[in-house]
Amino acid sequence: EGEPIRVVVTGAAGQIAYSLISMIANGDVFGTKQPVILHLLDIPPAMGVLEGVCMEIDDLALPLVKGYVKTTEPEVAFKDVDAAFLVGAMPRREGMERKDLLSANVKIFKVQGEALNKYAKKDVKVLVVGNPANTNALICSFYAPSIPKENFTAMTRLDQNRAQSAIAKRLGLCVSNVKNVTIWGNHSSTQFPDVFNASVTSSDSSKSVYDSINDTQWLEGDFIKTIQTRGAAVIQARKMSSAMSAAKAAVDHMRDWWSGTASGSWVSMGVISDGSYGVPKDLIYSLPVSISNKQWKIVQGLKITDFAKNKLDLTAKELLEEKEEAMAVCNA
Numbered sequence: 410e411g412e413p414i415r416v417v418v419t420g421a422a423g424q425i426a427y428s429l430i431s432m433i434a435n436g437d438v439f440g441t442k443q444p445v446i447l448h449l450l451d452i453p454p455a456m457g458v459l460e461g462v463c464m465e466i467d468d469l470a471l472p473l474v475k476g477y478v479k480t481t482e483p484e485v486a487f488k489d490v491d492a493a494f495l496v497g498a499m500p501r502r503e504g505m506e507r508k509d510l511l512s513a514n515v516k517i518f519k520v521q522g523e524a525l526n527k528y529a530k531k532d533v534k535v536l537v538v539g540n541p542a543n544t545n546a547l548i549c550s551f552y553a554p555s556i557p558k559e560n561f562t563a564m565t566r567l568d569q570n571r572a573q574s575a576i577a578k579r580l581g582l583c584v585s586n587v588k589n590v591t592i593w594g595n596h597s598s599t600q601f602p603d604v605f606n607a608s609v610t611s612s613d614s615s616k617s618v619y620d621s622i623n624d625t626q627w628l629e630g631d632f633i634k635t636i637q638t639r640g641a642a643v644i645q646a647r648k649m650s651s652a653m654s655a656a657k658a659a660v661d662h663m664r665d666w667w668s669g670t671a672s673g674s675w676v677s678m679g680v681i682s683d684g685s686y687g688v689p690k691d692l693i694y695s696l697p698v699s700i701s702n703k704q705w706k707i708v709q710g711l712k713i714t715d716f717a718k719n720k721l722d723l724t725a726k727e728l729l730e731e732k733e734e735a736m737a738v739c740n741a
């Protein structure tokens with residue numbers, strides 16, 4: 410057994426964290442040989458609930474957990490952390506405008522960025538789940554200039570998993586037979602779930618998703634719409650937002666970042682854009698990445714049709730607007 414790593418989860422008393430913490434503690438993210446010390450951050454009104462979560466962490470009786478820290482203070486939460494799951498955010502309340510939500514969250518992620526900058530390890534891997542995830546990640550990175558920009562990512566893995574599962578279901582196959590689905594852009598209804606470069610594989614063959622499904626109208630219509638609005642559909646049915654699947658997606662994202670992707674395959678992450686695929690630079694934009702040695706690299710050379718190009722531009726435009734609004738809040 411090695412030295413324990415320190416892993417912070419914010420919004421630790423919330424519903425995503427409730428599933429996520431047990432998976433981290435179980436070794437699903439950092440491996441079954443890697444001990445962890447959990448840093449759990451939430452706000453004062455949530456401390457009673459968080460106390461209950463800590464009781465359950467004790468009761469999980471998992472050998473990898475070498476301790477936990479329960480706190481309301483960012484400087485304690487982010488001290489010496491190796492990995493950060495930034496789940497906590499201001500939820501959208503009735504009557505709240507998108508702008509109000511953005512400005513409340515910009516303030517939270519500014520504070521957390523500053524704390525990461527001061528207290529975290531310089532090679533900390535940051536995954537932002539709290540919405541608006543892409544822009545929150547950008548703000549966080551902006552206020553943590555001593556940490557490389559590459560270390561700040563936003564979660565679009567849930568969208569990827571949803572798309573992969575929908576394709577598999579349509580074909581009556583297992584999700585593991587569907588490879589290289591890409592989510593482009595913002596984690597919002599402007600995201601572009603793209604299966605143009607995705608394939609369906611079995612033990613002896615590999616075929617494109619387009620050829621296998623052979624229904625362009627569905628692929629470029631209902632399929633895209635369903636993935637873009639899946640979050641709202643879950644809320645409608647469950648009366649609460651996706652939590653179990655969101656936690657699993659956060660696990661998938663961080664595990665692949667930590668351990669790498671298989672050769673020839675890629676995953677989607679919101680990462681700092683560098684101009685690839687004509688995406689404006691310096692946005693946190695979901696792109697196809699391959700990972701080795703804990704470093705992601707944008708997969709180059711994927712085919713972008715005119716249909717796709719339009720969608721890439723549309724979601725970039727939304728992110729540019731969010732960035733502008735966020736910067737205005739920061740500079741106010």
Ligand code: NAX
Binds near residue numbers: 451565567
């Ligand atoms: P909950 O409302 O259940 O939990 C959020 C927790 O964050 C609460 O305990 C709250 O007290 C805490 N919190 C609020 N402000 C905080 C602060 N400044 N510091 C630390 N903790 C703070 O929400 P939950 O369902 O867990 O969702 C969390 C976030 O994930 C939301 O912003 C949600 O929109 C976002 N999601 C993002 C997804 C993605 O794919 N990127 C998908 C799922 C989810 O909707």
